[in-house]
Amino acid sequence: MRYKILEKVSLFKGFFKFEGFTVQHDTFKGGSLTINRELLERGDAVAILLYDKHYDEVLLIEQFRIAPAVRQDNAWMIEVVAGMLAEGEDKVECAIRESIEEAGYAPSNVQYLGKTYASPGGTSECLYMYLGFVDKDKPVAEGGGLDEEHEDIRSFWVSREEAVKMAQDGRINSSVPMLTVMLAFGVNGVIS
Missing domain, CATH: 3.90.79.10 (Nucleoside Triphosphate Pyrophosphohydrolase)
Structure with missing residues (x-):
C-alpha cells in the first residue's frame, strides 16, 4: 500500500502547530482515494x-x-x-x-x-x-x-x-x- 502527500499547509502556529494535508492513498479495494486531513503537530x-x-x-x-x-x-x-x-x-x-x-x-x-x-x-x-x-x-x-x-x-x-x-x-x-x-x-x- 502506498500514499503520497500532495499538499501541506500551515493552519496555525502557537504552543502547538496545526497543519492541513491533502493525501492520496491506495485503498483496500484497489484504486486510490484523495482526502483532506488536519493534524496537530506537538512533537514526541x-x-x-x-x-x-x-x-x-x-x-x-x-x-x-x-x-x-x-x-x-x-x-x-x-x-x-x-x-x-x-x-x-x-x-x-x-x-x-x-x-x-x-x-x-x-x-x-x-x-x-x-x-x-x-x-x-x-x-x-x-x-x-x-x-x-x-x-x-x-x-x-x-x-x-x-x-x-x-x-x-x-x-x-x-x-x-x-x-x-x-x-x-x-x-x-x-x-x-x-x-x-x-x-x-x-x-x-x-x-x-
Missing part, C-alpha cells in the same frame, strides 16, 4: 512509571488537564511522569529529567516498555514508555513540576497492585498512563 514525548521494588510501590502524579475540564469531567487526572522531548534529546535522558522535575526522583535503571501514538487520526505525537527504578526514601529534588512551565503536580505512592486496579477500574483514565501500568505489570484480560 516520553512517559515513565517510577517503581520502588523494595516497597513494591509505584509513584503516580496528579495534575489539571484542560481536555476533561471542557467536557465537564474530572479535570485532575492521575498519570505517570511524562514530558515532551526536546529536539535531539535522548529519550532516556528526557525520562530521567522529567522524573526529577515532576516527582523529585532520578531513576537508576530505566527499561523500555514500548511506544504508542497518542491519537493517530489527529496528532503526530508518538510516546515512548519506560519503567524506572527508584528508591522512594532517596528523592533528589522537591518535584512538583517547573514554575516556568506553569506546572502544579502532586505525586503519591501506591502499591503495584493498587496501580493495576486503578488502571482497570478507571481511576487512571488516560491512555498512556494506563498502557504504561499494563505493560509494566500485566493485566488479566477479559478472556483468559
Whole structure:
C-alpha cells in the first residue's frame, strides 16, 4: 500500500502547530482515494512509571488537564511522569529529567516498555514508555513540576497492585498512563 502527500499547509502556529494535508492513498479495494486531513503537530514525548521494588510501590502524579475540564469531567487526572522531548534529546535522558522535575526522583535503571501514538487520526505525537527504578526514601529534588512551565503536580505512592486496579477500574483514565501500568505489570484480560 502506498500514499503520497500532495499538499501541506500551515493552519496555525502557537504552543502547538496545526497543519492541513491533502493525501492520496491506495485503498483496500484497489484504486486510490484523495482526502483532506488536519493534524496537530506537538512533537514526541516520553512517559515513565517510577517503581520502588523494595516497597513494591509505584509513584503516580496528579495534575489539571484542560481536555476533561471542557467536557465537564474530572479535570485532575492521575498519570505517570511524562514530558515532551526536546529536539535531539535522548529519550532516556528526557525520562530521567522529567522524573526529577515532576516527582523529585532520578531513576537508576530505566527499561523500555514500548511506544504508542497518542491519537493517530489527529496528532503526530508518538510516546515512548519506560519503567524506572527508584528508591522512594532517596528523592533528589522537591518535584512538583517547573514554575516556568506553569506546572502544579502532586505525586503519591501506591502499591503495584493498587496501580493495576486503578488502571482497570478507571481511576487512571488516560491512555498512556494506563498502557504504561499494563505493560509494566500485566493485566488479566477479559478472556483468559
